[in-house]
Amino acid sequence: MLQLTSFSPLLVGEVMAVSNLSASYSSLPRCKSTPFDPSWPSEAQWFSLNASIGDTLIATKPVASLCYTSNPFNSTLSCSEVAENWGFSTFHAELPESVDYPVWANNSCLPPNATGYDESLGCHIGGYPQYIANVTSAEQIATALKWASEQNIRVVVKGTGHDLDGGSTGAYSLSIWTHNLKQLRINDSWKIPGQNERVPVLIAGSGNNWGEALDFALKNGWAVVSGTDKTVGLGGHDALSSTYGLAADQILQATVVTTTGEVLMANSQSNEDLFWAIRGGGAGQYGVVTEYVMLTYPQPVDIxxxxxxxxxxxxxxxxxxxxxxxxxxxxxxxxxxxxxxxxxxxxxxxxxxxxxxxxxxxxxxxxxxxxxxxxxxxxxxxxxxxxxxxxxxxx
Missing domain, CATH: 3.30.70 (Alpha-Beta Plaits)
Structure with a gap:
């Protein structure tokens, strides 16, 4: 059941948002809507969105709320538990709103032991998203993105919350939380688009971290180019990179959801410009990736x-x-x-x-x-x- 929350007037600086591709640039509003604008969706509209995506919309409740008088967001985790785990990326990855670098959320609602803690600031949503779509399918993402685009709502995307540049959080935004897109499977003979060649691949949901993806590949007799920290999302470089290249070089295909509500297949033969962009040629504003098809390799004998x-x-x-x-x-x-x-x-x-x-x-x-x-x-x-x-x- 969706519970609406009160809004905080504390605003942070600009953060990256997914573009509205359904209208010409000149006709777009200069700024995204906030709760202080007449254009901000009504409670009925938020409830309607929630119903359209399978009752998966979450109103942001900062996890450290219980560290403050009256527990303003009714957090169920004790302050001591939050403080003890605050320094671990795995803790933030499991929370729908939290990120590794809370400075990008304007240090909103920190536990007492955290860098930047100031008791006088109190606990507020601040730079965290206003709502989070806890998605499990591309169709849910398509519905949420199209709705946000039509309502002129800022969109951010969170996988693990590791984003060093703060792109996985944003004030007054709708967050697409890809954490539960966990599908993993091996195809030993996947046909490369436009070629007669077949190769072994790992097909991975974008909610996996590298620890999950690599463990699955190894158990099935294969290795993948991964990151060097098992808790980060898919991408990066590791011990195999000198031989095979970056993780982005291994992507043969991706499923991408755009802000117009389209679910597109991007590869070397279809939506080639989008395929180029999501492999590192763009700034991350083109859509939400739900699934990757990536090359696998024989397991190395030694590392x-x-x-x-x-x-x-x-x-x-x-x-x-x-x-x-x-x-x-x-x-x-x-x-x-x-x-x-x-x-x-x-x-x-x-x-x-x-x-x-x-x-x-x-x-x-x-x-x-x-x-x-x-x-x-x-x-x-x-x-x-x-x-x-x-x-x-x-x-």
Whole structure:
């Protein structure tokens, strides 16, 4: 049963919305509707939308509501439970409204231990979506998008909530929550559109994260190019990327729902421009992907992984010249990356340095799936690299 909520006047900055493709650009309103506009849908209209998508519309209730006096949104999770789990992406992924980086939701309704918490701000919806469509089918998405487009309502899409740029949340919006599009199946002989070739593929709903998709593929005897964090949505790069490319390169077909309510098949032969856009050629404003068809590969025998450290001989040497030399060595290592990639090494992660560790730079992490441990060690210890880093190849 849909329960409508009161609206907060706290507005955040612009966030990305799905375009209204059914009208010419010049005829569109400059801004999306808000609860303070006469054009905002009435309660009856929201209830009508809810009925049209199978009673799956959720009124946003910030999960940390119980951390505030009177529990304004009637959250059922205790404040201690929310605070304990707030730092875990898996916690936010399971919640319809929550995101990994709440600053994009204007730090609305944070638990006391969260960065940006200010008790005086209270608990409000703020930059979270006003309503969430908890969809399980492309048809539900089509109905919701067409309705939002006609009503001039901002639309955001949330899968896991990992979006670093805040695209999975937005003030006064309708959120399409793809979390429950969990279908997974292997087709060992899928025909590539426009070709006579058949290939093994994984067909995955867009609500899966990489942990779910990769585990399923491996259990069925295949590997896929995935992300390096199992909790993120489908996309990215991993140890197979030096050999096979990015995850986006593996997409052979996608099912896409547009704001006009169409469910389209996009591949190299049909809706080619849309296919190009959703594989990285566009800004994410063309529709909602419900399903991917992606290439699979034989499982690698070994995955070799290591961290790399560059350090001065004396870790207590804080002189600028020593620190600068260490960074120069690191720059030289980076210059060797194209050759390392050509030899089958893949890498990702962060580079960090702190004075407490002296003149040390840490690069996390390098991986390879196509070479032996011994070959991996020799490649990282290449004589043409300016500084030979110490490598622990046992990890």
């Amino acid at each position: 070799v992984s290591t961290n790399i450290y560059l350090a001065a001989a004396n870790l207590s040497d804080y002189h600028d010249s020593t620190i600068n030399t260490t960074w120069d060595a690191f720059a030289c290592l980076l210059s060797s990356f194209p050759d390392l990639l050509d030899r089958g090494i893949a890498g990702n992660g962060t580079t960090d340095w702190s004075k407490s560790r002296g003149s040390m730079i840490r690069l996390i992490r390098f991986m390879s799936s196509m070479v032996s441990i011994e070959s991996f060690g020799r490649m990282i210890w290449m004589p043409d690299i300016c500084v030979k880093p110490r490598v622990d190849i046992s990890k």
